[in-house]
Amino acid sequence: AQSVTQPDIHITVSEGASLELRCNYSYGATPYLFWYVQSPGQGLQLLLKYFSGDTLVQGIKGFEAEFKRSQSSFNLRKPSVHWSDAAEYFCAVGSGAGSYQLTFGKGTKLSVIP
Amino acid sequence: DTGVSQDPRHKITKRGQNVTFRCDPISEHNRLYWYRQTLGQGPEFLTYFQNEAQLEKSRLLSDRFSAERPKGSFSTLEIQRTEQGDSAMYLCASSFWDRSYEQYFGPGTRLTVT
Numbered sequence: 001a002q003s004v005t006q007p008d009i010h011i012t013v014s015e016g017a018s019l020e021l022r023c024n025y026s027y028g029a030t031p032y033l034f035w036y037v038q039s040p041g042q043g044l045q046l047l048l049k050y051f052s053g054d055t056l057v058q059g060i061k062g063f064e065a066e067f068k069r070s071q072s073s074f075n076l077r078k079p080s081v082h083w084s085d086a087a088e089y090f091c092a093v094g095s096g097a098g099s100y101q102l103t104f105g106k107g108t109k110l111s112v113i114p
Numbered sequence: 115d116t117g118v119s120q121d122p123r124h125k126i127t128k129r130g131q132n133v134t135f136r137c138d139p140i141s142e143h144n145r146l147y148w149y150r151q152t153l154g155q156g157p158e159f160l161t162y163f164q165n166e167a168q169l170e171k172s173r174l175l176s177d178r179f180s181a182e183r184p185k186g187s188f189s190t191l192e193i194q195r196t197e198q199g200d201s202a203m204y205l206c207a208s209s210f211w212d213r214s215y216e217q218y219f220g221p222g223t224r225l226t227v228t
Binding site: 004032034036041042043044045046049051090092094099100101102103104105106107 | 145207214216219220
């Protein structure tokens with residue numbers, strides 16, 4: 001069964017600083033990978049997805065992520081963080097094996113210092 | 115596109131009572147998913163529908179839980195004889211059948227069982 005690990009429970013960065021959130025997955029074949037963001041009281045919003053092809057994917061709000069098969073990683077990056085980026089970020093994997101469920105990590109809470 | 119809506123947003127109930135939640139997906143979407151999110155965890159898959167057919171159920175979905183999507187539009191999730199362990203955020207998502215991993219989430223229903 002697939003699994004997702006987000007090693008960092010909470011990260012604090014200064015506004016304008018760069019950001020990298022880590023995600024490691026466990027899955028036998030090429031996975032479908034996702035990053036979602038959840039603001040307090042809100043549902044999850046899809047930031048970006050990777051299915052195949054170019055391993056660097058661009059998403060909304062200036063986020064990007066890079067798929068590294070050798071490291072089983074799909075880290076999320078942003079060059080300059082804004083205060084409005086403070087939220088919880090979830091990495092997820094879909095198996096693509098006839099099941100459409102997503103398996104999520106436990107999330108990383110991002111705090112932004114003005 | 116008005117997004118996925120869920121009702122109610124919050125529900126407080128006493129242990130042993132039955133509760134029902136409603137999800138209205140994005141109107142063009144024919145797949146609908148239910149997830150549960152407990153504090154400090156990522157969402158966990160419960161079940162999904164394609165039109166009115168329930169095609170997959172997680173082992174998390176005990177016999178006290180039942181979900182329906184009678185006309186292939188809105189869905190309900192009922193929990194019978196609630197237990198304190200049922201306290202969680204219940205999230206609904208929807209997608210097109212041919213883009214099943216692009217799941218759009220609603221704001222969730224937060225259930226508190228006292």
